[in-house]
Each structure stands twice: as structure tokens, then as C-alpha cells.
Amino acid sequence: MASITTANSGSKRALFYDETKTRRTVYLGRVSDKESETIRRRIEGILSSKILGSPMAQDDAAWLAKSPALREKLIAVGLVEPEPIPEKVIIPTLDAFLDGYIKRHGKSRKPATVAVWKQVVANLKEYMPEGIRINQITAGHAKEFHEKLKARGMATTTIHKRIQFARQFMHDAVDWKIIEENPFLKVKTQKSSVKVNEFVPQEVVDKLMKKANPVWQVILGLSRYGGLRTPSETLSLRWEDIDWEMNRMSIPEPKVEHHEGRGIRSCPIFLELRPILDEAFEIFGDKSEYVVAAPQYRAAANTAMGWKNSNLRTEMTRLLRRAGVSGWPRLFHSMRASRQTELQREFPLHVVCSWLGNSPRIAQQSYLLVTEDDFAKAAGVQKVMVEG
Template sequence: MAGELCADGTAVRKKLGDNTVRRRCGFARQFFRAAMRKRFITENPFGEMKGVSIRSNRSRDYFILQEDAAKALDKCPDVQWQLVFALSRYGGLRCRSEHLALKWIDVDWINGRMTMRSPKTEHHEGGDSRIIPIFPEPRPFLEDAWELAKDAVLAMVPEDRAKAHVFTRYRDANSNLRTQLERIFAKTRLKTWPKLFQNLRATRATELAAKYPSHVAAEWLGHSTMVAQKQYWRVTEADFAKASAVPEEPMQPASVS
């Protein structure tokens, strides 16, 4: 339970989510373990506690159909917002850290690839960046953004050109992209889903895993196949439809001689 103060000064007790409890117990166990190493204490009261790892809440999973994504893209107010959404849904980028890290120098138009810098995984060996295809779905929006930016970018001296970001807006730490996306959805009358940006990324992870070898899909999105299985890949309605489809020419039972 956690306490919350109301405007009148009274305290209201609020039940914490299971993962929040696990996370805090894990922090406590780690804190006391460090205290034992420093010999501040002789015993860790959380040392024997099990099950403090975070578990994926699959009840909040949601698969965003391409038709719904198209409706949202149509209502985006400008090119940069279209690109934010397109790279989230069809590029599988982590919003907003990977969007804001993307520079024009990272876009390899000739080979159809982009270098994605990932602040979230840069502390892991080889996790500072990855190369992904310029998928056909977000490419038109990337081209539109380049058309608007290229005159200014090409006029820069090489040193400044190497620093030119694809996204020049929404760079303020206080920019709340989730709130703005909810406003876009209000215009489309689409139902908003839990974990707005995470589910866009997970949807793309699921699509890629269905189309390419699992190690390729995981590499492009910058996570391991184990993480993908636990947190991203889903069974979709299309999977059930494909598996239960009746063949045009049903298999005939083998004749018994």
C-alpha cells in the first residue's frame, strides 16, 4: 500500500501494482546487499526474498492493425508527427529516446538503412546503436521530412551537418508525446490502447517475427529473442485465421488397400 495526500490534508491508502511491489522489493534487496558489502550491517532482511523480477503484464497488450495506424497517420498535424508515429509503428523505435537521437547522417538512402542510436541500451556491449532497414511503410514520411529539411541541412558546414537531427521539434524534456497522441486519437475516434508507444513497438516486433527469422527481427529492434518472447511477441487474430483456414482442396484420407 502507498499513501497519497488529498487537498484537505487527509491521507488515502492506495494499492500498488504487483510489478511496482516487485521493483521496490528488488531495490531494497539490492540496497541492503550493498550495505552488507560495506559491513554497515551483518544481515540482509530481504536476502531470501524471491520473485522480485518484473513480469510482463500481457493483459495490457494490444495489436495495432495497419488500418487503424493509417487512420491515425492521416490525422497527424504535421510531417514530424507523422514520422514519429510511422517510425514507432513501422520502425519499432523506442519513443521518444530513439526518435530524438536520430540524425540525418544516420540515414543511408542508397542502401536503404538507418543507424539507430539507443540511449536505453548504450551501457550494454554493442548496444549503443544498431542498423535497421528503411522499411517501405515509414519511408514516404521520412522522405517528406527530408524534403523539408534538406536545404537547411545541406547548407550547413560538415561539422554542423553531422549533428543535424531528424526531429527538430518535441526536443524539450517536458514535451509529452503521449498526451498529444491521445489528442490525435480523439480526432480519429479510435479507441486508445494501454501503453500507447510500447504497443506500437511491440506490434512491429510481432510482425517482423512472423516474416523474418527470430534473430533477425530481434536484432532490428535491439533486444534479445528472450526479451522479445517475454515482452513483445504476441499471438494475433491473423495467426488464428491462418491456422484455422480450410484448404481449398481438403486433404483426402489415404485409401486402405
């Protein structure tokens, strides 16, 4: 199939006929008889594989890999295919990558989440060097970004969340093997150790209830005595979600419905809440599908970007003034936290978390509060111990 000829000058060449019966010549130059014989056998093996349409034998491929000059000659006569030219990898700029991230992942997230992503993206585009490619971002850039957020006077918790999201974006780049290491891994942030919620005593709620109209009595009751998230859960609860005989509520959970196994939770109608719901049902049961008979609040709060407080906070502030009561941080969230704090005194943590729809970690971190009753109880115990 292949043969070796020697010219008068001593230069050798390999002759063979390819799969189309065309004669081919490979000029070998001045090589030894042993080397030329090896080349002849290898050519025959490679040619045989090509004619049969099978992959090149492994030992032939290994031999050829060690002879790049000969490989080029075999490519020139069509016996070996040239190596494919690797596609040039184009590393995206940070701006392009972030826009692509939101486009790829935004469809599966709630609009409110995407809105927060866009805030972080805007920060990154503003504070990172213009036109920087994502593989050029270093831990130094990430730490500098952190410092610039702090210089803006952002709250500790806000900065912590924004660095978390920036780290999340870069993890995606690592997953796609665009970068090898996440530059935000070395940025250390901390959550605020101060709980921003404040315990709202029942006596304060009683004052508000006396000044509230029937609709607001229900809102206050669901938030403070039911522990519902307001506005999303409070305004989503329907009368059909109330099981009067079992004394339970099936509470819609718009905030976490995208999580597997979430969307509706079962919660008791607590003792303080039952008379409020009974009275509301007498007034609104045959007039409204929803427990809170205020469609204007739902329309304003349930937006395309997710649930918002809308004007509930404004109305709540007016109610506080009418009742002569001072406000507190995070008006509705604090009432929910107050309910969880009370329940925790009587029931196991995992049970309370199931009823209120959060995790033990989140409850310990943000919801469970130290109250004046705790101090009074401890002081009373201490007094008895001293007297004894």
C-alpha cells in the same frame, strides 16, 4: 643476555638489558627451574628479534600466546608490543546506508535510474522501523515491507521492481561485509503475467496518418514501422544517421548507451517506413538536423532526469480523437511491440532483437503479441484439416 635469579622466598625473576642498555626485571613468582629456564630462553629470543628489527619468531609468538599473564609482564617492561585495540565497528542505520549507496553509485547511473532508486529508498525509510541499523533488518522486516507495498495498491510489476532494488541495496551491504545475509532473499515476488502492450493494426495507423501533420507522420512511422523507442530514439535520430543507399538507419540508443557495446544499433529502413522518410526529407531535410523537426518536443522530453514522454502522449490523444480511433495501452510502446511481432513472423528472433535493440528474453516477455491474424490463420488451418 638474560639471567634468572632466586630470592630467599623462592620467588624467581628474569633480568635482561633491553636495546637501550636499560636493565629490566620480570617477576616470575614461584616457578620451577625448568620453567624459568624456558622463560629465559624465550626472553632472549624475543629480545634478539627486537634488537635486529625482525618479526618475532613464530614459535616464540605461539608460546607467548599461551601465556597471557606473562605476556602482560613482558609488555610492561617494553619487550613486547601490546595488541592493537580493534577499531569499534559502527554499523550504519538503514537511512545512512541508503543515502551512502546513492552517493557512491549514483554518479555512474542515469538520472532516471537514480530517481527510481530514491522512490524505493523513500519507501524503505517510511516502512522500516525508525532508526533501525542495517544489521538489525531481518527477513521478517523484508516480508512486512513487501506486504505494505501491496497494501498501497501498487501494480504487481512495480512491487516486483521495488523489491528487486531493495534486494540490490542489501547485496551491497553484504559485499561490504556489513551484514552476512541479505534479508530480502526470501521475499518472493512475481511479475505480471499479463502483457500490457496491445497490437496496433496497420489500418489503424493509416487512419492516423491521414489526420497527422508531416511531423507527426514521421513520429508515427518511426514508432510503428521502425520500431524505435519513443521519445528517446525517435527524437534523437538525425538525417546523417540515414544511409539511403544501404537502406539502413544507425539508431541512437539513449536508454541503453551506458551498457557496454550499446549506444547505436543498425536497423533496416523497412518497406512501410521508406516513403514516410522520403517525404519528410523533401520537406525538412534542409531545414532540420533531426528527422523529427520539432525542437520543442526534444527540449521538453530530454530532461536532466532522462527522457520523458512530455506532451507527446497529449498530442497523440488529440490525434486519436481527430481520426476517430480508440486508444490503446502504452501508446508508443505498443506500436514498437507491434512492429516486433510482425517482424518475428518473417525473421529469426535474434535478428529482430538486434534490429530493435532488445533481448530475446525481453521480447518474449513483453513485446511479442498474439494478434487477430494469428487466430484467423489458426482457424483457417483447422478448417482445412476438418474438411480434409
